[in-house]
Amino acid sequence: MSTDRGLDLPMPAEPGGIVGPRLQRAFFARPVLEVARACIGKVVVHAGPDGVVAGRIVETEAYRGPEDLAAHSAGGRRTRRTEVMYGPPGRTYMFLLYGMHWALNFVVGEPGEPHAVLVRAIEPVLGLDAMRARRGPRVGDRNLTSGPGKLCQALGLDGAAYGEDLCGSRLWLEDGRAGAVGRSSRINVDYAGEWASRPWRFFERGNPHVSVAPRT
DNA sequence: GAATAGATTGTCT
């Protein structure tokens, strides 16, 4: 059973985008929880050297420093790595996990607020062959993009995309619709004490590409 | 299907 959409593309191109209108910077210039929720169903598009790849966002997490102890910007921590979060919204915050996997975040909120939305899972929409090639021959479609590290590898994003404009010509978001959206606590932030239990993870209910089965 | 070990490197103390 394939839930993949857009496999029959090309469809008639929507204004400004491939599957829908492009999102403008104002989309990111809102409170982080609002943006994290609104990202579900939207489509990330990366126009890279190996062609265009795209996926529907089906899982996100909100990180709201400086008060949020799960955020890399907790306590106002400002280093070369976190610097982009203190700038204007609508750019990427890329960081390396466990020394091997990159993660994609959107900088959101007002300039100076170190807030970010982590993209935890997408549903492949376009460029399936490129994604499979990058992920490797032993990886099935269910494991193509169902996790922060997996989707970055599939989309061809890494540290080189740090600070990339999300309203640019290489990377952007397009409008899209979401099914029922569920919420839960965030994954693998147990170090953050009380903040770990905040329901700041959003996901599309029933979508097979969501990374971790939600606990209700 | 579930549990576990091991990989591997930028960033900060």
Added chain:
DNA sequence: GACAATCTATTCT
């Protein structure tokens, strides 16, 4: 030198 917003292969049941 320690650690990390993870993934994969392997080894069980």
